Amino acid sequence: MSVGIIANPASGKDIRRLVAHATVFDNNEKANLIRRILLGLDSLGVRRVWFMPDYFGFYQRVLDSLAGRCRLALEARLLDMKINASQDDSRRAAEMMAAAGVSCIITLGGDGTNRVVAKGAGNIPLLPVSTGTNNVFPVMVEGTVAGLAAGLLATGAVEPEEALQRTKMLVIYINGRPADIALIDAVVLADRFTGSRAVWDASKIRQIAATRGSTACIGIASVVGGLRHIGPAEPCGMHVIVGSPTGDAAVSVRAAIGPGLIKRVPVVAYHLLQPGQRIQVLESPCVIALDGERELRINAGDSAEIELSMEGPWVVDIDRTLAAAAARGVFREHRERPAGNK
Amino acid sequence: MAPNKEEMLDMYRKMLLIREFEETVANLFSQGQIPGFVHLYVGEEAVAVGVCSNLGDKDYIASTHRGHGHGIARGASVEKMMAEIFGKIDGYCKGKGGSMHIAAVELGFLGANGIVGAGLPLAAGAAFANKYLKNGGVAVCFFGDGASNRATFHEALNLASIWKLPVIFVCENNMYGISMSQERHQNINDIADRAVAYGIPGVSVDGNDVMAVYEAAAEAIKRARAGEGPTLIECKTYRFRGHFEGDACVYRSEEEVNEWKKKCPIQRFGTSLLEMNIASREELDAISAEVKEQIKNAVEFARKSPYPDVSELTTDVYCD
Amino acid sequence: MEMTYSQAINAALREEMKRDDTVYILGEDVGIFGGCFGVTAGLIQEFGPERVLDTPISETAIVGSAVGAAAAGLRPVAEIMFMDFMTVCMDEFFNQAAKMRYMFGGKVKVPLTLRTVCGAGLGAAAQHSQSLEAWFTHMPGVKVVMPSTPADAKGLLVSSIRDDNPVIFIEHKMLYGVTGEVPEGEYTIPLGKADIKREGRDVTVVATSLMVHRALVAAETLAGEGIEVEVVDPRTLVPFDKETLLQSVEKTGRLVIVHEAVKNSGFGAEIAAIVAEEGFDFLDAPVKRVAAPFAPVPFSPPLEAAYVPSEEKIIEAIKSLF
Numbered sequence: 010m011s012v013g014i015i016a017n018p019a020s021g022k023d024i025r026r027l028v029a030h031a032t033v034f035d036n037n038e039k040a041n042l043i044r045r046i047l048l049g050l051d052s053l054g055v056r057r058v059w060f061m062p063d064y065f066g067f068y069q070r071v072l073d074s075l076a077g078r079c080r081l082a083l084e085a086r087l088l089d090m091k092i093n094a095s096q097d098d099s100r101r102a103a104e105m106m107a108a109a110g111v112s113c114i115i116t117l118g119g120d121g122t123n124r125v126v127a128k129g130a131g132n133i134p135l136l137p138v139s140t141g142t143n144n145v146f147p148v149m150v151e152g153t154v155a156g157l158a159a160g161l162l163a164t165g166a167v168e169p170e171e172a173l174q175r176t177k178m179l180v181i182y183i184n185g186r187p188a189d190i191a192l193i194d195a196v197v198l199a200d201r202f203t204g205s206r207a208v209w210d211a212s213k214i215r216q217i218a219a220t221r222g223s224t225a226c227i228g229i230a231s232v233v234g235g236l237r238h239i240g241p242a243e244p245c246g247m248h249v250i251v252g253s254p255t256g257d258a259a260v261s262v263r264a265a266i267g268p269g270l271i272k273r274v275p276v277v278a279y280h281l282l283q284p285g286q287r288i289q290v291l292e293s294p295c296v297i298a299l300d301g302e303r304e305l306r307i308n309a310g311d312s313a314e315i316e317l318s319m320e321g322p323w324v325v326d327i328d329r330t331l332a333a334a335a336a337r338g339v340f341r342e343h344r345e346r347p348a349g350n351k
Numbered sequence: 352m353a354p355n356k357e358e359m360l361d362m363y364r365k366m367l368l369i370r371e372f373e374e375t376v377a378n379l380f381s382q383g384q385i386p387g388f389v390h391l392y393v394g395e396e397a398v399a400v401g402v403c404s405n406l407g408d409k410d411y412i413a414s415t416h417r418g419h420g421h422g423i424a425r426g427a428s429v430e431k432m433m434a435e436i437f438g439k440i441d442g443y444c445k446g447k448g449g450s451m452h453i454a455a456v457e458l459g460f461l462g463a464n465g466i467v468g469a470g471l472p473l474a475a476g477a478a479f480a481n482k483y484l485k486n487g488g489v490a491v492c493f494f495g496d497g498a499s500n501r502a503t504f505h506e507a508l509n510l511a512s513i514w515k516l517p518v519i520f521v522c523e524n525n526m527y528g529i530s531m532s533q534e535r536h537q538n539i540n541d542i543a544d545r546a547v548a549y550g551i552p553g554v555s556v557d558g559n560d561v562m563a564v565y566e567a568a569a570e571a572i573k574r575a576r577a578g579e580g581p582t583l584i585e586c587k588t589y590r591f592r593g594h595f596e597g598d599a600c601v602y603r604s605e606e607e608v609n610e611w612k613k614k615c616p617i618q619r620f621g622t623s624l625l626e627m628n629i630a631s632r633e634e635l636d637a638i639s640a641e642v643k644e645q646i647k648n649a650v651e652f653a654r655k656s657p658y659p660d661v662s663e664l665t666t667d668v669y670c671d
Numbered sequence: 672m673e674m675t676y677s678q679a680i681n682a683a684l685r686e687e688m689k690r691d692d693t694v695y696i697l698g699e700d701v702g703i704f705g706g707c708f709g710v711t712a713g714l715i716q717e718f719g720p721e722r723v724l725d726t727p728i729s730e731t732a733i734v735g736s737a738v739g740a741a742a743a744g745l746r747p748v749a750e751i752m753f754m755d756f757m758t759v760c761m762d763e764f765f766n767q768a769a770k771m772r773y774m775f776g777g778k779v780k781v782p783l784t785l786r787t788v789c790g791a792g793l794g795a796a797a798q799h800s801q802s803l804e805a806w807f808t809h810m811p812g813v814k815v816v817m818p819s820t821p822a823d824a825k826g827l828l829v830s831s832i833r834d835d836n837p838v839i840f841i842e843h844k845m846l847y848g849v850t851g852e853v854p855e856g857e858y859t860i861p862l863g864k865a866d867i868k869r870e871g872r873d874v875t876v877v878a879t880s881l882m883v884h885r886a887l888v889a890a891e892t893l894a895g896e897g898i899e900v901e902v903v904d905p906r907t908l909v910p911f912d913k914e915t916l917l918q919s920v921e922k923t924g925r926l927v928i929v930h931e932a933v934k935n936s937g938f939g940a941e942i943a944a945i946v947a948e949e950g951f952d953f954l955d956a957p958v959k960r961v962a963a964p965f966a967p968v969p970f971s972p973p974l975e976a977a978y979v980p981s982e983e984k985i986i987e988a989i990k991s992l993f
Contacts, residue, residue, distance in 0.1 A: 018540055018541070019541070022543045022544070022553065022585075023555065023556070024554045024556065024566065024570065026543075026552045026553060026554045027554050027570045027574065027582055027584075028570050033543060033544055033547045033553050035539070035544035036539060036544065037539065037544075064534075065539075065541075066534065093610065094587075201353075201623070201627040202560075202563075203560070203562075204560065204562040204566045205557075205562075205563040205564075206563065294626075294627050306623070306626065306627065308627065
């Protein structure tokens, strides 16, 4: 009967506010969102909520803000862990929550945040709420609703098989050893530095591997989507070899690679990726961006490969969960009629 | 847009030059050879260098009490800077300004500043002048997390946003305003959030990653030169030394300092240059040796320079 | 040519903006509104919003940005609507503008003119009526100008704008409507040159701004009683024309100082000290100061009238020396 919350205080402020047209997602607004999540959880009788400690202090802020008006029945607790204000905080927090037996972990962040949480969550499902920039994995959802969905799963009102969906992922191997994962896309860039992390210069893209493709997404998944739609549950991914902007690629795809940033990406070749299939990274040295952020530096002389895996994180499907609960009458109450009145 | 090898090595050299300059000043100060107060930039080198490597002749910078790094990154002579800090006549300001007021207007360096947050409106004004003169120049203001609570921050961002001034506000968030940790001095963590209130872009970058700062500054400057107005860039960083030399740092733990020292911006950049086959160990070592020599000469220069004559006491108060 | 004090200031601004492209005006409501007292009326129509800039209510940003722009090659004329508001941009003026040249070893010029408005008389009370000129005379690096007539206002403002130093140009709100003869064409009045507004042999009255006019009325009255008053208007407090002061006191042997600011640590104390140090032997009587009492400016009309030195008080002070 417990749920975890991992809120990334750093999401929604990277350079895409400058190079694209993204908006700042300020942390007080995230705190408001968490407050509504807690109220949703509390209303369904969830007993305990675990928080990841963070440098902004969501835990204390949210509890302080609720102290006056609404008395929560649930018990909110902070994980006993030291934080470094790095992404590894989220991975370790997810591990601890999994060990504590939470039913699911509600994440607040973008694709990047969820990638890191997934590394620590194991088989514990995620309920990803979007507060980032490129959001293919998390969904835009009202906090109250997210809290209700997580609460339905945690209290057993809805069965896991009704609520959960398994996602795909990409595993990146360096010199034959697994080094990292991506939930949506891994992009090989002719770059030397991770720098300000975001990817906005399309001319540097050499290869794309993706678990999904949809033109309804922001980010590299939209390039893939422009070639062929690939749904979250479809048992395949895609590999795209990107041409140079001045080269003679026969096809180019117009795609929203960032908020407000629509670019033409020249495509030399593409093919579907089958589960378990590994592709070779053709550029070295290079940088690989995972889920929209330049993350891995492939040093000169190292070899890298990317594999499609069907064993990505479990995700709570909010719509299905709420629909199942409604069908079961969870939200309905019948008033007892007074005696003698037929 | 990306810097070439020569430019990257120059960035590496400038970061080292700042580090060597500051550590030398720390030594000389502890030996009583430097008068007054000094506030050192050790640990924050990537911010000044990442930003200033994008600037041209017409551009201005306004700095803080922790300003040596900004001056060096802007290309100031370490000899004249050292002489100024010694209070000597061959210093940039004839020894009349000292560490906290060191300036080189001829280089577009509008000075370190003894008043926290004073640089923001000054930079807005310099940016206004560039816009007015249509010379394509921009202005950059460096300031700390503490300054982001001052009226000058809010008034300058507001003015710059309504007048679309070509100014880049670079917040060096080193997590402390003197002894007050950020969580004690403001109800937010990301100063970039405050950009929202002025309708301008606000971005937060790793201030210990010189390439991250470089990229963000390059984009903000491009935007400013295109007439699109100001940007707020927050660089998360840390000062390895105290607020001032002699600060016992009772407000932070040794452990925290050591954690940040592991994120040393110079080491990180050096490692990247090697791993990415951009530079060889020999090249980096040669730069390091040159820098040490340069600073040694700067100290020599400063020592040999005379103090200003007492007749200088009342000159330069007014223009004639 | 006869014009008002306000028109004379407007004319000086217009002429200097025509003469020098780097001159621009900024301040609260100086553009479309024409200035709180109408002094900048018509300028935005003539020079456009690029050179006549309405600012938000942000004194700190007005003065701070003007200092930055001046250091970067422009010649700003900033308006602070009431002198009382200098308290919210004091750092920008005092710690930045005034000291920049010295701190930088003479390597920068800050040609900033800051126009502002002092004085009681409109029932504007304690926060819109003060005369704070003495503060600015305590700031090495700043020049302080206080014109009393339309002709002085124009010639001194032209000089202030052309001056390469920060200048605070203090206008009096009760003088805007005062008319006077103003020379035709371009002219300047040097900063640091006092003007003898009326010659006399018996007593020197040093008065500033609006008080010059009251001193002249007092002098006229006393002339009828056989006392010939010499009225000296320093016009600029920094630099201060000591020669004219000392020559006058040498001639008359008596000194009365009149200013609207409170007496304690007012600029009158400085004038008295100069005479005590350098002209003690000229004096035949103690120095007298006529100034506001040590209190904020009151609102109630009879109190406000009693606050500002009157002709009667000036006459009384002069007579007490004989």
